[in-house]
Amino acid sequence: MADLQLASIKKTFGKTQTIHGIDLQIQPGEFVVFVGPSGCGKSTLLRMIAGLETVTEGSIHIARREVTDLPPSQRRIAMVFQSYALYPHMTAEQNLSFGMRMRRVDKDEIQRRVQRASEILQLQPYLQRKPGELSGGQCQRVAIGRALVQEPDVFLFDEPLSNLDAELRVKMRAEIADLHRRLDATMIYVTHDQTEAMTLADRIVVLRDGRIEQVGAPMALYANPANRFVAGFIGSPKMNFLRTGLGQSCGEQVTVTLAGDGGAADFTIPCTAMPSSPESLILGVRPEHIDLADDSPLRATVKTVERLGATSYLYCDLAGQELCVEHHGAGLPRAGTTVGLRLQSSQLFLFDGNDKRISADKPVAEAH
CATH class of the missing domain: 2.40.50.140 (Nucleic acid-binding proteins)
Known part of the structure; x- marks a missing residue:
């Protein structure tokens, strides 16, 4: 487990500022969800944490180590994207182990991590299948497993359920929540779906126009929204x-x-x-x-x-x-x-x- 701190984070694309001084402290083992409408800056903020976007101003600390200018490979993070991004010519097992094989991790260690991830995610029956032979939910579990085998300090999820149908989204929400309980890992999850936020989060960060509107536990935001925007965004149907x-x-x-x-x-x-x-x-x-x-x-x-x-x-x-x-x-x-x-x-x-x-x-x- 690791804590994560964002201090005065700003992001500018050309002359357009999209993130306006974000300050946020995430505790070890916490499941935090960034939520907000399209264009609010939640994915940009996640990509800056991952090192996929540069930080214009401010600093990022993971496990009390500044990572603001470090490449993604040195941040001890693992990211699950909206698209599964699996190699179609590889089996599920090969997809899980690919990153470790490229880093020349010891074979016994690779086997240990793949076995652990497949047990946690119940992937054992599918390890020899290629992505084309798997369902959407199974592909998403392989994508999560690929992050899991890295044994990162922080897991990052960028709208991982958006491509699934409604019934499968409900099932995967339950699986991700169960995964967090078993791993007790620090997780940051981006979604525009407030139902996912209410279901999964220890704390929700509500964003609008690159600024934090309110941070709190799901039912605390529901009971005591700070303003009309949060009141209308949290709850379905809306207030x-x-x-x-x-x-x-x-x-x-x-x-x-x-x-x-x-x-x-x-x-x-x-x-x-x-x-x-x-x-x-x-x-x-x-x-x-x-x-x-x-x-x-x-x-x-x-x-x-x-x-x-x-x-x-x-x-x-x-x-x-x-x-x-x-x-x-x-x-x-x-x-x-x-x-x-x-x-x-x-x-x-x-x-x-x-x-x-x-x-x-x-x-x-x-x-x-």
Whole structure:
């Protein structure tokens, strides 16, 4: 296991700066996921850690050793790419051992490492098959095994599941999580899929435009996003954001009014800061924290119903504002009908005109 430290990391391509002073400390054995939309800089940051991109400013330390200017071969890292990048004319065993054979590692040591990796990844039945004879998941396990045999200080994963179908992605997520538990290794994983981030990470690093928006455990980010961007990115379906009427502040509470088709409702929300412009407040509520209630003055029109079995999602129009509601069980409303909605007052968020969350912290329901 090894720690990793990024200090004031910047990256410039020509006159365009893409990474804007990243500071991050990753602990030994930690599984950290970089997540964010396309173009946020997560893959560029990973490639700088790997030594595949130069660092314009700042420093990188792995296992308390500065590696900023070292080539990839001297950083004691191993990387798994989005594409499997396997040699098609070699067997799985030959792909696993190729790098060690090129470095003239002792044959007994090669055999030991290949055997260990194949046992961990359950590749023994496939060692004599070539990539064309393997499934996508088996190819990805060989790619992970090729990293595993290097016995690195840090594992780097660059969107390794993007080329797999939905069912196989779920299976591989479980295998990668199990691999981390067994190895207790330091891993950094890049994805645009927040479900992968929530499933795998000890900590999530949310990136936007080359800057860190927030770092924290998955459920901590879910319960207490720092701003509207993180609140909308973490959670699926994403949080609803609703314009409110003029807010009133009193002590450590803010009262806002939300209009519906049949009336309005007031909500009083504990806050850590008072808004400078109450008229620009945005109310946030997740789909699972909205209940159907016939007696509620908040009336909305159901536009679309998404049926997923035990759980369904109602996409509604609330006085001109889009709203997603999670619904369980029978009695599913039909598109075009009007329903009453009740927002769970203890689960509401409030964001100011700068998109910063000003509502008080909520308890984290589950430690990761």
